[in-house]
Amino acid sequence: MGSHRKPKPPSRARIATLGLSVGAVGLLPTQSFAAPQPSVDEVRKQVEKLYEEATGPTEQYNGVLEQQKKLQREVDGAQDRLARKQQEMNDLREKAGTLAAAQYRSGAVDSSVQLFLSSDPDEYLEKAQAMGRTSERQAAALRAMQDVQRQITQERESAAKQLKALADARAEAKEKKDQVQAKLTKARKLLNSLTSAQRAKMAADQQRESAAAGISKAPASYNGPASGRAKTAIEFAYAQLGKPYEWGATGPDSFDCSGLIGAAWRTAGVSLPRTVKQMYDSGRKVSKADLQPGDIIYWYNDNQHNGMYIGNGKAIHAPRTGKTVEITPISYMPFFAASRP
Numbered sequence: 001m002g003s004h005r006k007p008k009p010p011s012r013a014r015i016a017t018l019g020l021s022v023g024a025v026g027l028l029p030t031q032s033f034a035a036p037q038p039s040v041d042e043v044r045k046q047v048e049k050l051y052e053e054a055t056g057p058t059e060q061y062n063g064v065l066e067q068q069k070k071l072q073r074e075v076d077g078a079q080d081r082l083a084r085k086q087q088e089m090n091d092l093r094e095k096a097g098t099l100a101a102a103q104y105r106s107g108a109v110d111s112s113v114q115l116f117l118s119s120d121p122d123e124y125l126e127k128a129q130a131m132g133r134t135s136e137r138q139a140a141a142l143r144a145m146q147d148v149q150r151q152i153t154q155e156r157e158s159a160a161k162q163l164k165a166l167a168d169a170r171a172e173a174k175e176k177k178d179q180v181q182a183k184l185t186k187a188r189k190l191l192n193s194l195t196s197a198q199r200a201k202m203a204a205d206q207q208r209e210s211a212a213a214g215i216s217k218a219p220a221s222y223n224g225p226a227s228g229r230a231k232t233a234i235e236f237a238y239a240q241l242g243k244p245y246e247w248g249a250t251g252p253d254s255f256d257c258s259g260l261i262g263a264a265w266r267t268a269g270v271s272l273p274r275t276v277k278q279m280y281d282s283g284r285k286v287s288k289a290d291l292q293p294g295d296i297i298y299w300y301n302d303n304q305h306n307g308m309y310i311g312n313g314k315a316i317h318a319p320r321t322g323k324t325v326e327i328t329p330i331s332y333m334p335f336f337a338a339s340r341p
Contacts, residue, residue: 038190040198044205047187051320054183055304058247058256059275061176065248066274068169075166078159085152092145180247184321210326214314217242217326224311229268230294233341236264237308237316240325245318255318257305260325261296264308270341277303283339295340299333309338 038046191199210216222231222238237260246254251263258279262272273279279296280303286295295309297317307317307328315330 037193040194040202043190043194044202047190047322050183050187050190051322054180054247054321056302057176057179057183059277059304061173061180062248062256062258063275063277064169064173064176068166068173071162071166071169075159075162078155078162082152082155082159085148085155089145089148089152092141092148096141096145187321213329213332215326215328215332217324220327222310224293226293226311229270230292232268233264233270233294234308234310234316236267237325241316241327242324244324245320245322247321255325257307257318260318261306261308265341272341276306279306280337280339283341286338286340288335288338291338292340295338297330297335298337298339299335301336305333
């Protein structure tokens with residue numbers, strides 16, 4: 001999910017000077033000066049910084065979504081188990097009622113039948129045993145009901161905890177989503193502040209820099225040395241060249257970085273975790289010197305951006321908002337690590 005961050009050029013200070021005659025200050029009427037409009041380069045730097053700042057919350061959002069899915073499955077399972085236990089209790093009550101009714105018809109029970117059908121088996125058993133009026137069959141039935149009731153109580157407590165965790169996960173996901181959207185909205189406003197000519201200049205500058213760096217997003221077919229599952233994964237990734245980056249997306253029309261890697265390897269029959277960090281933690285590490293096509297490349301050291309090695313020192317990846325799936329030299333960004341699915 002990480003943004004594609006180009007190495008930062010040396011910082012350049014921009015100095016604005018406003019000269020006023022000291023003697024004329026008191027004579028001039030009060031004037032308001034509008035803040036100077038940022039240049040195209042300044043807007044571009046601000047936008048790229050916002051895209052980069054959105055990277056962390058995007059990864060966190062994806063991780064929380066995975067946690068939310070897991071919790072939802074656990075909640076569903078707990079509710080299903082609870083329903084089955086409740087049905088089991090209902091069946092036991094029905095059998096207990098049948099037993100009590102039969103004993104009543106045969107004259108084998110007295111007023112303790114009412115206690116036997118009580119909604120609180122624990123309370124009844126204590127009273128019935130104290131009164132010495134419970135038969136062995138009644139006691140066995142009640143013990144079964146007690147056991148099921150305890151299980152129901154445990155399942156209810158478990159479900160309540162899981163529902164609370166699920167609610168917390170949903171709230172956290174919303175928080176991360178809001179953080180990302182706030183950054184992207186600010187970036188969009190900055191871009192919209194440019195004229196058509198300025199936006200065209202920015203796009204031309206980006207294309208020129210990409211071409212100079214050996215970056216390509218044009219449709220292409222893979223014809224490298226990979227074989228087996230790695231080849232299948234790479235061919236899938238190639239088929240996505242030119243498709244837009246979208247945070248949180250896993251296809252088929254758009255992808256974020258780990259969404260692309262996960263989808264590619266999934267077509268090859270390999271299931272990978274959702275986030276960059278999870279992929280890094282679970283993968284078998286390989287050195288840069290031992291890279292093979294299909295290996296997962298991790299740039300920077302923050303577990304926020306990855307791509308797939310395709311050979312010849314290049315990788316395919318989904319860069320960041322505003323860009324599309326592309327092929328880039330792995331040296332274009334600081335190499336951190338690699339893993340093999």
